[in-house]
Amino acid sequence: xxxxxxxxxxxxxxxxxxxxxxxxxxxxxxxxxxxxxxxxxxxxxxxxxxxxxxxxxxxxxxxxxxxxxxxxxxxxxxxxxxxxxxxxxxxxxxxxxxxxxxxxxxxxxxxxxxxxxxxxxxxxxxxxxxxxxxxxxxxxxxxxxxxxxxxxxxxxxxxxxxxxxxxxxxxxxxxxxxxxxxxxxxxxxxxxxxxxxxxxxxxxxxxxxxxxxxxxxxxxxxxxxxxxxxxxxxxxxxxxxxxxxxxxxxxxxxxxxxxxxxxxxxxxxxxxxxxxxxxxxxxxxxxxxxxxxxxxxxxxxxxxxxxxxxxxxxxxxx
Amino acid sequence: xxxxxxxxxxxxxxxxxxxxxxxxxxxxxxxxxxxxxxxxxxxxxxxxxxxxxxxxxxxxxxxxxxxxxxxxxxxxxxxxxxxxxxxxxxxxxxxxxxxxxxxxxxxxxxxxxxxxxxxxxxxxxxxxxxxxxxxxxxxxxxxxxxxxxxxxxxxxxxxxxxxxxxxxxxxxxxxxxxxxxxxxxxxxxxxxxxxxxxxxxxxxxxxxxxxxxxxxxxxxxxxxxxxxxxxxxxxxxxxxxxxxxxxxxxxxxxxxxxxxxxxxxxxxxxxxxxx
Numbered sequence: 001x002x003x004x005x006x007x008x009x010x011x012x013x014x015x016x017x018x019x020x021x022x023x024x025x026x027x028x029x030x031x032x033x034x035x036x037x038x039x040x041x042x043x044x045x046x047x048x049x050x051x052x053x054x055x056x057x058x059x060x061x062x063x064x065x066x067x068x069x070x071x072x073x074x075x076x077x078x079x080x081x082x083x084x085x086x087x088x089x090x091x092x093x094x095x096x097x098x099x100x101x102x103x104x105x106x107x108x109x110x111x112x113x114x115x116x117x118x119x120x121x122x123x124x125x126x127x128x129x130x131x132x133x134x135x136x137x138x139x140x141x142x143x144x145x146x147x148x149x150x151x152x153x154x155x156x157x158x159x160x161x162x163x164x165x166x167x168x169x170x171x172x173x174x175x176x177x178x179x180x181x182x183x184x185x186x187x188x189x190x191x192x193x194x195x196x197x198x199x200x201x202x203x204x205x206x207x208x209x210x211x212x213x214x215x216x217x218x219x220x221x222x223x224x225x226x227x228x229x230x231x232x233x234x235x236x237x238x239x240x241x242x243x244x245x246x247x248x249x250x251x252x253x254x255x256x257x258x259x260x261x262x263x264x265x266x267x268x269x270x271x272x273x274x275x276x277x278x279x280x281x282x283x284x285x286x287x288x289x290x291x292x293x294x295x296x297x298x299x300x301x302x303x304x305x306x307x308x309x310x311x312x313x314x315x316x317x318x
Numbered sequence: 319x320x321x322x323x324x325x326x327x328x329x330x331x332x333x334x335x336x337x338x339x340x341x342x343x344x345x346x347x348x349x350x351x352x353x354x355x356x357x358x359x360x361x362x363x364x365x366x367x368x369x370x371x372x373x374x375x376x377x378x379x380x381x382x383x384x385x386x387x388x389x390x391x392x393x394x395x396x397x398x399x400x401x402x403x404x405x406x407x408x409x410x411x412x413x414x415x416x417x418x419x420x421x422x423x424x425x426x427x428x429x430x431x432x433x434x435x436x437x438x439x440x441x442x443x444x445x446x447x448x449x450x451x452x453x454x455x456x457x458x459x460x461x462x463x464x465x466x467x468x469x470x471x472x473x474x475x476x477x478x479x480x481x482x483x484x485x486x487x488x489x490x491x492x493x494x495x496x497x498x499x500x501x502x503x504x505x506x507x508x509x510x511x512x513x514x515x516x517x518x519x520x521x522x523x524x525x526x527x528x529x530x531x532x533x534x535x536x537x538x539x540x541x542x543x544x545x546x547x548x549x550x551x552x553x554x555x556x557x558x559x560x561x562x563x564x565x566x567x568x569x570x571x572x573x574x575x576x577x578x579x580x581x582x583x584x585x586x587x588x589x590x591x592x593x
Contacts, residue, residue, distance in 0.1 A: 018437035144574035149567035
């Protein structure tokens with residue numbers, strides 16, 4: 001058991017360390033800007049007195065390290081400072097949008113994971129048939145398509161030509177659950193299409209790699225049905241790579257959500273981030289990047305922990 | 319030269335199709351001013367004017383010829399993506415091979431730095447840096463090249479590691495050749511095949527990334543014609559049942575598929591699998 005704990009501890013420590021390093025990068029990237037925030041906000045025409053007063057108000061007269069730790073400790077309790085653009089608390093701006101984004105991502109995850117794994121298993125089961133070909137070709141295509149292309153094709157077909165679903169999606173927070181789902185259906189479909197391909201291919205190839213192993217051969221020679229061989233003998237051993245690619249794609253979902261939110265004018269965190277980047281509203285950009293990065297790193301760490309835990313050689317060392 | 323033509327003649331249909339598409343794109347990028355009927359930013363009609371004999375695809379949101387801008391997009395989008403990928407390979411490839419050859423603390427520092435840079439989603443990282451340095455084409459190329467160089471570093475270091483331990487590298491070391499000589503004459507020729515395939519994949523990634531950023535309005539800035547940006551500018555037309563705004567996006571997708579086909583073929587060749 002000792003080896004296992006050591007590997008797990010190392011992995012989790014690296015996750016924590018990257019979290020810290022990322023917060024350092026997010027904070028100090030802004031420091032690299034020529035001039036400082038006070039000059040950036042007040043512009044060229046500001047008098048030196050105004051600048052000095054404003055720096056004091058922003059706390060810019062403090063050394064960078066002091067400001068970093070006060071920013072970080074604030075961020076940990078959900079205090080991200082004040083937006084430049086409208087002087088509102090960043091936390092207020094983020095809160096509602098974060099839950100919208102999570103709603104979108106969760107819905108996409110709930111649909112895409114079972115679908116991708118099932119299709120992957122079927123593709124492995126009916127290997128080298130027409131079905132397998134179609135799955136492979138569509139996977140390659142969807143990897144090659146930019147997200148916004150997939151999104152607009154869906155809008156063109158389902159919203160404009162067929163008139164089934166709304167092309168813009170701004171859920172009313174008080175609306176009943178199924179209304180929210182209905183209005184988010186096209187963005188969710190886009191995300192599902194974008195993340196499914198890789199999960200499907202990975203499930204298929206993880207299974208096919210195993211099919212060459214002797215114990216599968218043995219099961220076949222016993223006269224077992226192909227479907228039973230795959231479901232009860234191959235799938236349990238392929239869980240590690242499958243769990244890994246699922247977690248990686250959920251992490252990808254976090255970034256992919258940005259473009260999709262912009263296409264569908266969906267009031268989420270991604271759209272807030274894009275708006276703030278074009279307005280150079282740095283506190284909001286910092287806060288959004290931190291939230292995205294923390295989610296991404298956490299999911300990646302979880303993926304690694306799952307693949308370590310699901311390796312029986314590490315669970316029962318000799 | 320003859321062996322190349324023979325190889326291409328023997329290539330699978332998908333790879334030949336891919337090469338053909340790539341050639342068409344390169345031709346459009348190089349000779350854009352001669353193919354197009356108008357200039358890139360010339361306003362020739364009303365906004366969203368429908369297609370006629372002189373404008374095959376109609377006009378865009380400012381009344382510029384859509385067809386002209388589609389062709390110029392090849393120059394801007396593909397050109398910037400290509401430049402970025404080349405820069406990423408120069409940075410990542412050099413440092414990666416150097417890490418493998420030098421080893422020791424240099425390798426440790428570089429590898430850990432790359433681990434940390436790769437722990438952040440690339441899009442988020444790019445947005446953060448672009449909000450600080452501002453959105454212009456030069457900073458776009460540098461930011462994405464540096465971020466993408468981390469992936470190139472990983473693969474060039476890993477492949478170079480396999481070569482470094484071989485006898486002929488040891489012999490070159492004992493002869494007293496310099497590090498630069500060893501990297502350029504001993505290691506690079508032996509890892510060029512996987513690196514070329516990786517170049518294709520990275521190019522696709524960078525290309526999709528840049529058109530995605532431009533779509534968000536944070537990449538290549540107007541009035542330059544850029545496929546992602548063109549989709550954004552004319553998206554309103556889609557709601558009127560027009561498909562023309564989708565053409566730039568389709569252009570992105572077609573090139574990505576084509577490059578993928580060629581990369582698959584190259585990987586197949588370099589893996590020595592002959593069927």
